[in-house]
Amino acid sequence: MTAPSPTSPAVPASSGAPPARPTLRAESEAVYAALGTGVVGALWGLIVALIWPALPLSGEDWSFGTAAAIGAAIVAGAASGTGYWRSRGLTGQEWRLRLSSWKFTVNTTSVVVVHVVLAALATLVVYLVLSRGFIGLGVSRFWSITLMAITLGLTAYLVYLSVSRIDTQRMSSLLMAFIVIGTLTAMVTTPDPQWWMIHFSHLGSFWALSSLVFNGTLIAGGLLVTTFAVYIAADMESLVAEGKLARTGSPRFVSVLFVVMGIMLACVGIFPVNVNLLLHNLSAMGMAVMFLVLLASGPRMLRGMPRTYFLSSWAFLAALVVSLVLFVAQYFSLTAFEIIVFALIFGWIAVFIRFLGVTGQPDSASTRRSSARPPAA
Structure with missing residues (x-):
C-alpha cells in the first residue's frame, strides 16, 4: 500500500478513517452556543410578546411560528458559519485547510444556506403541528420568552454539531433532505393546485413565494452539489493513494462532472420556464447528460469499486431508459417523467456515496473464513 503524498488530502472519514465525530471542544462550544443563543432567544421572545401580544402559534399571516422561524434562520446562519470554519482542523477534516479561499467560501456559503x-x-x-394541537391558543408573554429561548437555543446546538462533523455521507444526507423538503414546500404552497397537470418546472413559474422556494431550492442545491464534489474528490484521492481505486485521474474526472451537474441544477432555478425556456431546458438536459456520463464511465473510471455498485448503477440506467420509453409511449405525463429522473439522479448519488465509503473494506464473512482456515503446513 502506497503512502499518501504530501499534497494529498488527509484520509477522510469515508475512506477507512473513523467517522467524523464532534470532539470535546465541538461539544462544549455547541453547548455554549446554545446557552448564549437561548438568552438572545428569550430577549427576542420578549420583544415579540410586547409588540404582538397573544400571537397564534401558526397561521397564514404573522404568527409566533413565523417570528421563531426568522430567529432560527438567523441563529442557524451564525452557528453554521462559525462551526464550519472552526471544524476545519478536526480529525478527518484537515484537508479542508488546504482548500483555496474561493473554494472554502463556496463550500461555507452552501453549508450555511442549507442549514x-x-x-x-x-x-x-x-409550530404548525403545535397549532393543530392547541387550536385558538394565543402565546402569552411567559411562553413567548420560554418557547423562543428553547427554539433558538436548540437550533444553535443542533446546527453547530451538524457542521462540526460534516463528511461526504452527511453532506449527501443534507443534500437529499434539502431538495426533498424544499420541493415539497413549493408543492403545498403553490397558487396552482393543478400544477402537476403541466410539468414539474411549472412550480417555479409563478411570481409567488412558492416559486421563490422552488427556484431557490434548485439554486442552493446546485451550490451544495459543487461543495459535495470537493468532498468526493478528497475521499477518492485517499482511495487512490491507498490503491483501492485503480485510476489516478478518477477523482478529478468525477468531481468535475459533479461540479458541472451542480451548475446545471442551479441554472434550472436561475432560468425558470417563464423567464427563459431555452436555457432552462438546456440546463436540465445538461444535468441529465452529466448523470449519464457518470453512469457510463463508471466501469473505467471507478475501477476498484465493489461489483454490487456497478450492478446498482446499471439498474439506475435501466430504470432511466424504461422511464423514457414509457414517457414516449405516453404511459405517464411529463411531470411524472421529470420527477422520476430527478429521483433517479439523487437516488444514485446516495448509493454512490454509500459504496464509496466501503470501497476497499474486507468482507466480514470472507475475513472470518480466512481466519478460521488452518495454517498451511
Whole structure:
C-alpha cells in the first residue's frame, strides 16, 4: 500500500478513517452556543410578546411560528458559519485547510444556506403541528420568552454539531433532505393546485413565494452539489493513494462532472420556464447528460469499486431508459417523467456515496473464513 503524498488530502472519514465525530471542544462550544443563543432567544421572545401580544402559534399571516422561524434562520446562519470554519482542523477534516479561499467560501456559503433553510422550515413545521394541537391558543408573554429561548437555543446546538462533523455521507444526507423538503414546500404552497397537470418546472413559474422556494431550492442545491464534489474528490484521492481505486485521474474526472451537474441544477432555478425556456431546458438536459456520463464511465473510471455498485448503477440506467420509453409511449405525463429522473439522479448519488465509503473494506464473512482456515503446513 502506497503512502499518501504530501499534497494529498488527509484520509477522510469515508475512506477507512473513523467517522467524523464532534470532539470535546465541538461539544462544549455547541453547548455554549446554545446557552448564549437561548438568552438572545428569550430577549427576542420578549420583544415579540410586547409588540404582538397573544400571537397564534401558526397561521397564514404573522404568527409566533413565523417570528421563531426568522430567529432560527438567523441563529442557524451564525452557528453554521462559525462551526464550519472552526471544524476545519478536526480529525478527518484537515484537508479542508488546504482548500483555496474561493473554494472554502463556496463550500461555507452552501453549508450555511442549507442549514438556514432547513432550520426555518423545520421551525415552521413544528409550530404548525403545535397549532393543530392547541387550536385558538394565543402565546402569552411567559411562553413567548420560554418557547423562543428553547427554539433558538436548540437550533444553535443542533446546527453547530451538524457542521462540526460534516463528511461526504452527511453532506449527501443534507443534500437529499434539502431538495426533498424544499420541493415539497413549493408543492403545498403553490397558487396552482393543478400544477402537476403541466410539468414539474411549472412550480417555479409563478411570481409567488412558492416559486421563490422552488427556484431557490434548485439554486442552493446546485451550490451544495459543487461543495459535495470537493468532498468526493478528497475521499477518492485517499482511495487512490491507498490503491483501492485503480485510476489516478478518477477523482478529478468525477468531481468535475459533479461540479458541472451542480451548475446545471442551479441554472434550472436561475432560468425558470417563464423567464427563459431555452436555457432552462438546456440546463436540465445538461444535468441529465452529466448523470449519464457518470453512469457510463463508471466501469473505467471507478475501477476498484465493489461489483454490487456497478450492478446498482446499471439498474439506475435501466430504470432511466424504461422511464423514457414509457414517457414516449405516453404511459405517464411529463411531470411524472421529470420527477422520476430527478429521483433517479439523487437516488444514485446516495448509493454512490454509500459504496464509496466501503470501497476497499474486507468482507466480514470472507475475513472470518480466512481466519478460521488452518495454517498451511
